[in-house]
Amino acid sequence: MNDRRSIFWMRRDLRAHDNTALHAALSASDEVICVFVYDHTILDDLPKADRRVAFIHASVEEAGAALAKMGGKLLALEGDPKKVIPELARRHDVRRVFANDDYEPEARRRDDAIGEALAREDRELVLTKDQVLLHKDEVLSQSNAPYTRFTPYYRAWLKRLGEDEGVLRDFDTAALGKHFGTPPTGPSNIPLARLGFDDIDLDGLNLYPGTSGARRVFREFLGKIGDYMKTRNDLAIPGTSGLDIHLRFGTMSIREIFRELGKHVDTRNDGVNGWIREVCWREFFSQLLHNVPRVADGPYLEKYAKLDWVKGGASKRRLDAWKGAATGYPIVDAAMTQLNQTGAMHNRARLIAASFLVKILGVDWREGEAYFALKLNDYDQASNNGNWQWVASTGADAQPPYRIFNPSSQSKSYDPDARYIKHWLPALESIEARHLHEPWLREEPIPDYPAPIVDYAAALEECKRRYAAI
Ligand SMILES: Cc1cc2nc3c(=O)[nH]c(=O)nc-3n(C[C@H](O)[C@H](O)[C@H](O)COP(=O)(O)OP(=O)(O)OC[C@H]3O[C@@H](n4cnc5c(N)ncnc54)[C@H](O)[C@@H]3O)c2cc1C
Incomplete structure (x- = not known):
C-alpha cells in the first residue's frame, strides 16, 4: 500500500482553492488523485431538467480547470460512491481518502459505510471541516x-x-500543487446528456456557477x-x-x-x-x-407530533393549490411561481408561503419541506428543516404557535406597490396594488384569478384550535 498516495473526494466543496480536505490530502501525500462522483443514488430520482445538476456540472468543469492550472487533474466518475470510492482506493492502492464533512443524516450513513469498507482493507476515510x-x-x-x-x-x-x-x-492549496503527482487517466467531466440531464440556461436564471x-x-x-x-x-x-x-x-x-x-x-x-x-x-x-438528527424525521418539540393536520382529500387539494400557485392569495401565489419557475425564493416570501401552508391551510409542514427540497436551488437539509420547523413552531428555537403571518399585512409591508406580485403574476399587472393585497375587498372578482382557497379569519381560528389542543 502506498502511504504517500491519497484520494481527495470532492463533494459539497466544488472548488480547488481554500479547500480543507484537498489541503490535508496534499499536505500528507506525494500524489493526490482528485475525484468527483456523479451519485446515481441521488441523481436517478431527479427530473431531467434540474437546475442544481446543471449548476453542479458547470462548477465541476470550472473546478477541474482550476486543478489543472495547479498541476492536478479532476477525475469524474459516476455510480454509487459506496462502491466507486472503495474500488478507486483499491485500484490505486491508496492509504487514505480525504473529504470534507457532510452533516446530513443520509450523507453520514454513506460516509460511515465507505469508512467501514475502507477500514476492512486497512485504508481510511478522513473527514475535515469545511462547509x-x-x-x-x-x-x-x-x-x-x-x-x-x-x-x-x-x-x-x-x-x-x-x-x-x-x-x-x-x-492554500495552490502553494502545494507539486504534490499532485501523475494524474490518472479518465475524463475530468461527464457530459450532462450522458448523465441523463438537460442543459439549462443558468445565465438566464442569474445563476453563475x-x-x-x-x-x-x-x-x-x-x-x-x-x-x-x-x-x-x-x-x-x-x-x-x-x-x-x-x-x-x-x-x-x-x-x-x-x-x-x-x-x-x-x-x-x-x-x-x-x-x-x-x-x-x-x-x-x-x-x-x-x-439532534431526529429533527430530520419529525418535530424537535416532540409533543407536536400529535398536531391534528388537515388530512385526506382536503389536505391534497390545499397542497396542490399551494404548489400550483393557485391559492387566491397573490403574495403566496407569486412566491410559489418564483419557486416553480426559477428554484429561487426570497427569504421573506419563503416565510409567508411556508406559514400560509402550515398555519392557514393546516397542512403538515413536512409536505412543504419536501416540496422545497425538490425545488430550491439552495436546498440544504439543515436550513430547510430548521426553517420549516421555525415557521411551524415545532422547532428548537421556533416562533410561538400563535404568531401567524397574515399574508395581507405581509404583502402590504414588504411589497407595498405589488411589484413582486406583478413580476411573477404578470396577468395581474393592471390590478391596483391594494386589491392585490386583499383581493376579496374588490367589488368584482379579479378576472382569471382564483378566489381565496380558504377564508382567512376562519382558518386562523382553526389554526389556534389545532395548536391549543396540544
Ligand atoms: C421555509 C424556509 C426554507 C428555507 N430553506 C432553505 C434551504 O433549503 N437552504 C438555505 O440555504 N436556506 C434556506 N432558507 C433560509 C433563507 O431563506 C435562505 O438562506 C436565503 O433566502 C438565501 O438567500 P441569500 O443567500 O440571498 O441570503 P442572505 O440574506 O444574503 O444570507 C446569507 C446567507 O446566510 C444564510 N441564511 C440566511 N438566512 C438564513 C436562515 N433563515 N436560515 C439558515 N440560513 C440562512 C444562507 O446561507 C444565506 O445564503 C429557508 C428559509 C425558509 C423560511
Whole structure:
C-alpha cells in the first residue's frame, strides 16, 4: 500500500482553492488523485431538467480547470460512491481518502459505510471541516450541551470567531500543487446528456456557477451590504447576497467570505453585522441537525407530533393549490411561481408561503419541506428543516404557535406597490396594488384569478384550535 498516495473526494466543496480536505490530502501525500462522483443514488430520482445538476456540472468543469492550472487533474466518475470510492482506493492502492464533512443524516450513513469498507482493507476515510466555520460540538453551552436556542449560540459563536484566528485560516492549496503527482487517466467531466440531464440556461436564471460565479456575486454584494438591514425584506429588490447556492455547493469557501469581509467592509456596520447573524443561522441549524438528527424525521418539540393536520382529500387539494400557485392569495401565489419557475425564493416570501401552508391551510409542514427540497436551488437539509420547523413552531428555537403571518399585512409591508406580485403574476399587472393585497375587498372578482382557497379569519381560528389542543 502506498502511504504517500491519497484520494481527495470532492463533494459539497466544488472548488480547488481554500479547500480543507484537498489541503490535508496534499499536505500528507506525494500524489493526490482528485475525484468527483456523479451519485446515481441521488441523481436517478431527479427530473431531467434540474437546475442544481446543471449548476453542479458547470462548477465541476470550472473546478477541474482550476486543478489543472495547479498541476492536478479532476477525475469524474459516476455510480454509487459506496462502491466507486472503495474500488478507486483499491485500484490505486491508496492509504487514505480525504473529504470534507457532510452533516446530513443520509450523507453520514454513506460516509460511515465507505469508512467501514475502507477500514476492512486497512485504508481510511478522513473527514475535515469545511462547509461551516464552526461545526459539530465546537460551540457548546456552559453545561457542555449543544445549543438549542439561537441567541446564546450566536453569542458563543461570535466569541469563538473573535478568539480563534485559525477558524478563518486560508487552506492554500495552490502553494502545494507539486504534490499532485501523475494524474490518472479518465475524463475530468461527464457530459450532462450522458448523465441523463438537460442543459439549462443558468445565465438566464442569474445563476453563475463555480468559484468565478461566487466571487462575482460576493463582490456585487459587498457594494451594498451596508444597506442589508434596510433592504433584506424588500421583496421587489435584490437586497440579499444571493450566495445561497454557492454556500450550498461550496463554490466559495466560507472562510474566504469572512476574510474578505474583514478586509473590505466595516464589521461594526449594522448591515454587515445583520448579514453575519443570518449566516450564523445556517451554522446553528447545521450543528442542530448534526447533534439532534431526529429533527430530520419529525418535530424537535416532540409533543407536536400529535398536531391534528388537515388530512385526506382536503389536505391534497390545499397542497396542490399551494404548489400550483393557485391559492387566491397573490403574495403566496407569486412566491410559489418564483419557486416553480426559477428554484429561487426570497427569504421573506419563503416565510409567508411556508406559514400560509402550515398555519392557514393546516397542512403538515413536512409536505412543504419536501416540496422545497425538490425545488430550491439552495436546498440544504439543515436550513430547510430548521426553517420549516421555525415557521411551524415545532422547532428548537421556533416562533410561538400563535404568531401567524397574515399574508395581507405581509404583502402590504414588504411589497407595498405589488411589484413582486406583478413580476411573477404578470396577468395581474393592471390590478391596483391594494386589491392585490386583499383581493376579496374588490367589488368584482379579479378576472382569471382564483378566489381565496380558504377564508382567512376562519382558518386562523382553526389554526389556534389545532395548536391549543396540544
Ligand atoms: C421555509 C424556509 C426554507 C428555507 N430553506 C432553505 C434551504 O433549503 N437552504 C438555505 O440555504 N436556506 C434556506 N432558507 C433560509 C433563507 O431563506 C435562505 O438562506 C436565503 O433566502 C438565501 O438567500 P441569500 O443567500 O440571498 O441570503 P442572505 O440574506 O444574503 O444570507 C446569507 C446567507 O446566510 C444564510 N441564511 C440566511 N438566512 C438564513 C436562515 N433563515 N436560515 C439558515 N440560513 C440562512 C444562507 O446561507 C444565506 O445564503 C429557508 C428559509 C425558509 C423560511
